[in-house]
Amino acid sequence: EAQVTQNPRYLITVTGKKLTVTCSQNMNHEYMSWYRQDPGLGLRQIYYSMNVEVTDKGDVPEGYKVSRKEKRNFPLILESPSPNQTSLYFCASSLSSAEPTDTQYFGPGTRLTVL
Amino acid sequence: GENVEQHPSTLSVQEGDSAVIKCTYSDSASNYFPWYKQELGKRPQLIIDIRSNVGEKKDQRIAVTLNKTAKHFSLHITETQPEDSAVYFCAASIPGTYKYIFGTGTRLKVLA
Numbered sequence: 001e002a003q004v005t006q007n008p009r010y011l012i013t014v015t016g017k018k019l020t021v022t023c024s025q026n027m028n029h030e031y032m033s034w035y036r037q038d039p040g041l042g043l044r045q046i047y048y049s050m051n052v053e054v055t056d057k058g059d060v061p062e063g064y065k066v067s068r069k070e071k072r073n074f075p076l077i078l079e080s081p082s083p084n085q086t087s088l089y090f091c092a093s094s095l096s097s098a099e100p101t102d103t104q105y106f107g108p109g110t111r112l113t114v115l
Numbered sequence: 116g117e118n119v120e121q122h123p124s125t126l127s128v129q130e131g132d133s134a135v136i137k138c139t140y141s142d143s144a145s146n147y148f149p150w151y152k153q154e155l156g157k158r159p160q161l162i163i164d165i166r167s168n169v170g171e172k173k174d175q176r177i178a179v180t181l182n183k184t185a186k187h188f189s190l191h192i193t194e195t196q197p198e199d200s201a202v203y204f205c206a207a208s209i210p211g212t213y214k215y216i217f218g219t220g221t222r223l224k225v226l227a
Contacts (some may be wrong), residue, residue, distance in 0.1 A: 042219040050213055106158040
């Protein structure tokens with residue numbers, strides 16, 4: 001089944017404890033992206049990747065890191081999480097990065113709470 | 116920077132009535148405008164999209180219109196049904212940057 005998967009789905013952690021949220025897609029998509037969703041603010045793009053080893057900042061990259069060593073995986077790293085990073089996180093992918101007009105497929109989401 | 120404004124933030128309609136959600140974008144170079152539906156506790160899913168070379172697109176009860184001069188686009192849902200109740204997000208992509216900017220969402224409630 002074609003899909004985008006994220007792990008973990010729920011995470012409660014403490015300030016400063018490094019964590020990684022994994023994202024994987026099995027559709028051979030070139031483009032992958034991370035978003036955070038907060039009430040009243042909609043979806044805000046954190047980082048995106050056009051292909052392996054090519055990443056760039058979205059609108060809210062502060063406090064996050066990403067890597068794209070393989071086409072199918074795009075992990076989101078919080079090296080020192082803070083309470084203002086408590087949010088619902090979505091990974092998404094689309095087929096082509098030739099131009100950003102392809103359908104984005106979203107993962108199921110990761111609800112992160114930082115105490 | 117690029118901004119997308121979405122209105123209204125909440126919308127209640129009677130079953131069978133039409134619903135209209137509007138978005139305005141700031142970057143005139145934006146060329147792709149998708150609409151996503153997010154049901155409670157679920158992931159956003161694309162329901163319709165439009166490219167800048169097209170003025171209108173329809174898919175059954177859903178339509179999207181684009182006015183490039185005014186830099187706004189709208190989602191129209193006709194004959195609304197209770198299963199249309201969800202949060203709807205508009206978005207605009209910025210050519211050359213591969214970035215997407217989303218609106219803040221509209222919570223649509225269809226009253227039976």
